[in-house]
Each structure stands twice: as C-alpha cells, then as structure tokens.
Amino acid sequence: MTALTLHITHLQLLPLLSGVQRVSLDELERLDSKTRKVLICQSRGPLTEGAEASGAAVIVAPDLVREINPIRDMKALWYLWKCFRREKFDVVHTHSSKTGVIGRLAARWAGVPCIVHTVHGFAFPAATSTLQRKIFHAMEWIGARCSHRVVCLHEDDARICRDELGLSDERIEIMANGIDLQKFHPLSLEADRHALREGAGLPADRKLVMMVGRLWEQKNPACLVEAYCQLWESGDPGADLVLVGDGALKKSLEVRVKLAGLEPHVHFLGWRTDTPELLRLCDVFVLPSRWEGMPLAILEAMGCGLPVIVSDIPGNRHLVHHAENGLLFPVENTESLASSLVELLDNANLRIRLGAAGRAKVEAEHDIQQRVRNMEALYRDVLNINN
Structure with a gap:
C-alpha cells in the first residue's frame, strides 16, 4: 500500500x-x-x-x-x-x-x-x-x-x-x-409532474402514494396495503398506491388488492432504475418498516421534496421528526397510517411544508x-x- x-x-x-x-x-x-x-x-x-x-x-x-x-x-x-x-x-x-x-x-x-x-x-x-x-x-x-x-x-x-x-x-x-443531492431533487416545475406520470403509465389525474423497498417482512408492505384498502371504506380517496420493489410478499399483496377490488388503483412496478423520477411524480411517500438501520428510501424521498409517513422505530425516527419534516405512526398500526394518509392527501399546504423541511434536512446532514x-x-x- x-x-x-x-x-x-x-x-x-x-x-x-x-x-x-x-x-x-x-x-x-x-x-x-x-x-x-x-x-x-x-x-x-x-x-x-x-x-x-x-x-x-x-x-x-x-x-x-x-x-x-x-x-x-x-x-x-x-x-x-x-x-x-x-x-x-x-x-x-x-x-x-x-x-x-x-x-x-x-x-x-x-x-x-x-x-x-x-x-x-x-x-x-x-x-x-x-x-x-x-x-x-x-x-x-x-x-x-x-x-x-x-x-x-x-x-x-x-x-x-x-x-x-x-x-x-x-x-x-x-x-x-x-444521498446524491444532485440526483434526488424536487421537481423544477410542477407542470412536469403530469408529463412524468404519462411517461411512466401512471394516472395524471389522481394523487399518488408511493413506497420504495423490498416486499418482505422487514419493510412491512402489507401494513400500507391494508391502510390503503381502509381508505376506500369511506369512498374513493382520490389517490392510487404505487409499490416500487419486489419480494416474497408480492403475491399475497396482489391477492389482498384483488379481494378489495382495487387492482386498477394499485400499481406494482417491480425493481426500477428510475427511482428519482418515480419519486418526483408522486405526492406522498410511505415506509412502514418493522426495523431499519437508516433507510436510504426515506432520505431519497425527502431529497425529492416529498412529505413522508414512516413507522415510529429507531432508524426512521432519527430522520423524521413528527409534524416537523414528516409524520410518524406506531409500527403495525394500520388505522393510524390510514389517518396520516388522509391528513396529507387532504392538505396540500402541509405536504409542501413537510416536503420542504425534509429537503432542508438532507441538504444539511446527508x-x-x-x-x-x-x-x-x-x-x-x-x-x-x-x-
């Protein structure tokens, strides 16, 4: 050497x-x-x-x-x-x-x-x-x-x-x-969002809730799918769900979505190499993990200026401070996650404020x-x- x-x-x-x-x-x-x-x-x-x-x-x-x-x-x-x-x-x-x-x-x-x-x-x-x-x-x-x-x-x-x-x-x-702050950044123009969605084959006229991660027990995607299904019990929430990733739970998640009759509104995209573009085209990011170290997925979403909803566990709570730069919910609590989704989907100003605070944090520390x-x-x- x-x-x-x-x-x-x-x-x-x-x-x-x-x-x-x-x-x-x-x-x-x-x-x-x-x-x-x-x-x-x-x-x-x-x-x-x-x-x-x-x-x-x-x-x-x-x-x-x-x-x-x-x-x-x-x-x-x-x-x-x-x-x-x-x-x-x-x-x-x-x-x-x-x-x-x-x-x-x-x-x-x-x-x-x-x-x-x-x-x-x-x-x-x-x-x-x-x-x-x-x-x-x-x-x-x-x-x-x-x-x-x-x-x-x-x-x-x-x-x-x-x-x-x-x-x-x-x-x-x-x-x-x-994270790479030049790669994971907010949209330059809000008008670009519709073009990005059309290019990705996702609906341009609905809000999009996204999770990025492996579909297995640690990431707990079933919690998000269940919370999303609960939203529909009160009628169409005006939002689709997008899951980016793959894993052992994919088939069981697809079965749950089919039983709820929500196949047109839940999009399984598999592993993708265009994650920054996908994050920029959605409205809310969710990660309902059971345990984490320090998830890049949260940092990347925050880097793209997205409001995030994440489980209140070590690793996540070091990145997200409740109501300051995102929302925390008790791990496994689908009702609390569903309530947090409604809160963000119904409040554009809150989405903008939390997203901007998240971007500022990653610029300063990550x-x-x-x-x-x-x-x-x-x-x-x-x-x-x-x-």
Whole structure:
C-alpha cells in the first residue's frame, strides 16, 4: 500500500439494489480514483453490474446464504479467507448480519489490517424467540471483536454496541447515510409532474402514494396495503398506491388488492432504475418498516421534496421528526397510517411544508459526497494505527 492507493473490498450478500446494497455502490462509485475497488457478493445481479460500471472488480462467493447453514457457512468462511489472503486487501468492509460475521472472521484470520462493518440495524432485538436472540447476539459479539471499527448510522445502534456488545467508544463510529443531492431533487416545475406520470403509465389525474423497498417482512408492505384498502371504506380517496420493489410478499399483496377490488388503483412496478423520477411524480411517500438501520428510501424521498409517513422505530425516527419534516405512526398500526394518509392527501399546504423541511434536512446532514470522504478518512486512520 502506498500513501495514495488503497485496495478495498465491500462484502454484500445479495446482488440487489435495495438500501443496504446501495450504501456499498454509492461508496464504490465515489472512492478516490486511485483506489483499487472490489465487490464480493453471493451472485451476479444489478448490484454487481453497477459495481463493474464504477470500475470495481467483482468476485462471486456462491456459498454465502442468508439462512444459517453450517456446511455452506464453513465453505463461505474458507473461500473468503483464501480470497482475502490472495488479494491482500487493505480494507474489508462488510454489511448485513450473518454475512458480516463470516466476512469479519475470515478477514481477521487473513490478517487484513482494516476491517470495518456497517450496522444496518441489529437483528437480535427483533428476534422471535429467546434462543434466536441468543444466537444472533453471540454472532454479533464475535463479529464486533473481529472489527477495527463498527460504523453505526445513529446513536441507538451505537448504544447497543456499547451496552450489549461491550465495544469501546474508540471502535464505534457514528456516520449517517447520505444521498446524491444532485440526483434526488424536487421537481423544477410542477407542470412536469403530469408529463412524468404519462411517461411512466401512471394516472395524471389522481394523487399518488408511493413506497420504495423490498416486499418482505422487514419493510412491512402489507401494513400500507391494508391502510390503503381502509381508505376506500369511506369512498374513493382520490389517490392510487404505487409499490416500487419486489419480494416474497408480492403475491399475497396482489391477492389482498384483488379481494378489495382495487387492482386498477394499485400499481406494482417491480425493481426500477428510475427511482428519482418515480419519486418526483408522486405526492406522498410511505415506509412502514418493522426495523431499519437508516433507510436510504426515506432520505431519497425527502431529497425529492416529498412529505413522508414512516413507522415510529429507531432508524426512521432519527430522520423524521413528527409534524416537523414528516409524520410518524406506531409500527403495525394500520388505522393510524390510514389517518396520516388522509391528513396529507387532504392538505396540500402541509405536504409542501413537510416536503420542504425534509429537503432542508438532507441538504444539511446527508450529502453522500461528504460521507464517502469521511469513510475514506476512517480507513486511513485505522491503517495508520495498525501499520
């Protein structure tokens, strides 16, 4: 390693382009041009395509899996250890819970001089049984001890690192997520909204409520669909629902919409690469997650000047202050979400005020350019200590 050149790899599980993966891609795209960049992932997909377009090499580790599988987990550990020894990375930066533990173990055994893990929300507080919580906690405890730094997106996760994982303040870094403020921006002219909607095949004469995210249990899209169906119990709310993303719950959501007879008014768009344009053409953004780290989806919606309604959970509430730059509702409470939707859909002035406050917050605190510079400084700080 020279004073100017770093050899860095990000380790991700899935090759999707949802929030966790976007954090890696945002950094790979903006690292110093002299940096040698590598992405390691379970398989190929949109994330690896984006990484290669940024100039990064891609290594596929097919035995990385989400579920606990002792045989495949040991294979993945061995594969990563050999990879880290061969490539001689200066920095291994891991993401996700179980993949992060395996990656940090392999990196520590391979003698990598800078091992960084970003916490995108801890799994063990949301465990469904005492045994599951103990297993998840033990994994995070082990992973933490293999890390030179653990990056937390907000103080709540930093507190868990200190109080439950026993990490010292010197090994914890709080660094909020960021977005590209030039890419995620409000509409220049309100008249453009109708043209954007026609181009996207969405109705120009109705308000649009949008969620962007993976259709699975964590993001809790069923809560939003149920709240939207409840709106119709009092008559047509004058708004359609747009779901951007895909996942295991898509079929069950489609069944619920069909039973309610609302198929013409609920639009399943799947994964899209034109998220900024889609956000700008809608009126309200909703994210009803059960748990989060610090969702890029909320930051991106706020960056586009949208009023947001989000579940009142750690991660979300660090971004949204109720009635100041968005609305919070109790997690899983479809009635409260439905009421919040009515409040925003019926009040254009409130939508404008909350949207403007959200944009001001991301401009002040969540610029991706500054975040990447801060991350590079963290890498160099660790390397200067360990070399």
